[in-house]
Amino acid sequence: MKLTLIKPTIGTGEHSLYVDEGRMEPLNLGVLAALTPACVEVSLFDDRMEDIPFDVPTDLVAITVETYTARRAYEIADEYRARGVKVVLGGFQPTLLPAESARHADVIFIGDAETMWETLIRDAQNGTLKPVYKAKPGIPQPGLLTRRDLYEGKGYLPISLVQFTRGCHFACDFCAVSQYFDRQHYMRNIKEVIEEIESQQRSLVFFVDDNIAVNREALKELCRALIPLKINWVSQASIDITQDLELMGFMMKSGCLGHVIGFESINRDNLLNAKKSPNLSGFSGYGEQVSILRDHGLQTWAAFVLGYDFETEDSIKQTLEFALENHFTFAAFNILMPYPATPLYDRLKREGRLLYDGQWWLHPEYRFNNAAFVPKLMTPEALTNACHEARTRFNSVPSVIRRFLDLKTNMRTMTRMISYWKFTPIFRREVIKKHGMRFGLK
Ligand code: B12
Ligand code: SF4
CATH class of the missing domain: 3.40.50.280 (Cobalamin-binding domain)
Incomplete structure (x- = not known):
């Protein structure tokens, strides 16, 4: 067969x-x-x-x-x-x-x-x-190594994708993961994770976990097991990792270069709107959290989701300034997308605010990075344009150079410098290229 x-x-x-x-x-x-x-x-x-x-x-x-x-x-x-x-x-x-x-x-x-x-x-x-x-969602790959021979010759980025955990126990209202896994969290046996890393050649690993820090003690255990491997790794984590300095230390020692972190918004009302609970405890504008990330040398990929009910063109400009001031290694200025089967989708539908017949992903007129709903305090076009402007300014050549010159993160070690120049220009180019793309090839 x-x-x-x-x-x-x-x-x-x-x-x-x-x-x-x-x-x-x-x-x-x-x-x-x-x-x-x-x-x-x-x-x-x-x-x-x-x-x-x-x-x-x-x-x-x-x-x-x-x-x-x-x-x-x-x-x-x-x-x-x-x-x-x-x-x-x-x-x-x-x-x-x-x-x-x-x-x-x-x-x-x-x-x-x-x-x-x-x-x-x-x-x-x-x-x-x-x-x-x-089938039910469950533990990633029990007793199973990924078949990586099929990837050969396809020109993938030189970074190996490995999974430690799946799912997340938070319930952010825009998140498809929280629906797919029904807020459950599944962990792979650490020995098997180590075996998977040892079975491949690369020294840079991307743990594709939805939120690698859901179980902090388990993550510390993984970090301990990673130290002897002398690899570098990146992942995705919620910002509450900064509440556990022992964990931060373990991540640093085990070769963590940084995480995709969902900052989502710098406005507390928008975070409440999104039910982004990991960001809300003691929220005071992220100053303390960002300095902890920087003290540990993490090269943060800050993810924002723009368009909640308190968003304005000004607040998007302030978000851009926040990202520039903090020299994030990368930042994604994502438009809030109503993913199907999420509470956000249902709410916007009830309120009659969905565009493209409520099926933007299939609609022939929808274009990548365009708003697919009517925001409260601005037009969809204004939201699309403000996010595009933020992406363009964040990815300008002077901004790329200025961010590199950060001694605490991107210039902290030779590995971090190399990783910055290896990946930032590629991600920057992709962001620019993807804007306005049509869906499908026909
Ligand atoms: C790593 C990752 C990326 C990587 C790219 C990975 C790659 N190989 O290209 C990066 C960071 C570049 C990325 C980009 C994007 N991503 Co992404 N990504 C992920 C993430 C975190 C892990 C994916 C993964 O490898 N998982 C591990 C594998 C083993 O699990 P899996 O894919 O779920 O597959 C299992 C099952 O779903 C099932 N299964 C899957 N496919 C099939 C097919 C068959 C036939 C069968 C039988 C079973 C099956 O079996 C698998 C094994 O159990 C997921 C979250 C997640 N939990 O999946 C988001 C996720 C898939 N991404 C998402 C999004 C939105 C994006 C972007 C569009 C973001 C953006 N605005 O630009 C882009 C573009 C994506 C694209 N298609 O090009 C969303 C998709 C939501 C949705 N409703 O579709 C997710 C779910 C994240 C989220 N929080 O919502 N992503
Ligand atoms: S913390 Fe991240 S993965 Fe978890 S529910 Fe919120 S957006 Fe989804």
Whole structure:
């Protein structure tokens, strides 16, 4: 049996093809491949930079689908199904909106692959595929190493994606993760995490955990186990890590270069609006938290979500100033997006504020980084433009140089300097290129 795994791209530029130069290994497909019995021939195609060989014979196609890639994923699925090939769709979008995905698939896979994928493959081999497989979310890859050979030659960034934990116990109202995992948190055995790191060649690891610090004691234990490996690592964490200085010390000793941290907003009312509880305890504008991050040399990727009910053009300018003053290694000025099946989506729908018929991810007129709802204190266009302006100013060449000259973070060690120049220009270019992109390729 031949199995084809596909990672869809988001879309294309208005007048030119978009190639994602900052692409990372699709960990989920490496996990699916590892879960597949050895008798099945597996190939992987990444639509972000290579053509999908629709006419090459295959028995089963499995596509990973997120909200942003749904339109393109459905185009690919429709092409294969028109050729009589069976298609399985899995991932966040089919799990949270199964009825929508089912219109483009023979099989919908709900939840994490680990416990049910082998059953699905056996059913495919026996010609007894069912329309829906429902698996629960759970511990990442028990007893299983990712199949990384499938990534070779695809030009991924030189950083290995590894997962320690899944899920997050907070309930931010815009977050798809909190819905997918129902606020549960699942931890992989630390020995297996170490084994996975040792089984690959790279010395820079990205722990793709939704919030690596949900269980601080477990993270300290992981850090202790990482110290002898002498690697560098990055991850995603909530800002309340700064409340635990012992943890901060362990992270530093174990080679942590920094985290994506959801600051979301510098305005307390917006944080309340978002139910961003890790940011709210003792909130006084992040001064203390940022200086703790800096004292530990962390190169912070600050993520903002702009457009909650108290946002104005002025508050977006202040957010930009905050990011510039603190010399964040990178900052993402994301427009608040109503992801399907989130409390935010339901609220905006109730209030009649959704644009694009409430389905921006499929709408032919929607463009990347445009507001998909009507904000309270500004127009959607003003929100789109203010965020674009913030991105442009943060990513200007003088800003990139000024941020580099920060002695506490980006210039603290040679490793940090190299990592800054290796990745910041790529991420900067991608942010600029993606703006206004169409979804899908048709
Ligand atoms: C790492 C990561 C990234 C990396 C890129 C990773 C890569 N390889 O390209 C970076 C930082 C670049 C990134 C970028 C973006 N990301 Co991102 N990312 C993640 C993160 C944290 C981990 C992904 C991962 O590798 N997980 C580990 C694997 C093993 O788990 P998994 O993907 O969930 O797969 C499991 C199951 O879902 C299932 N499964 C998945 N696919 C399939 C397919 C089949 C056939 C089957 C059977 C099962 C199955 O089985 C897998 C194993 O259990 C997720 C959060 C998350 N929990 O997934 C967000 C997440 C996927 N990202 C998200 C978003 C929004 C983005 C951006 C659009 C952000 C932006 N505004 O620019 C961009 C662009 C994404 C794109 N498609 O190009 C959202 C998507 C929400 C949604 N509703 O779709 C998520 C869920 C984060 C969130 N908090 O909401 N991201
Ligand atoms: S802290 Fe992060 S991962 Fe957790 S619910 Fe909030 S946005 Fe989602």
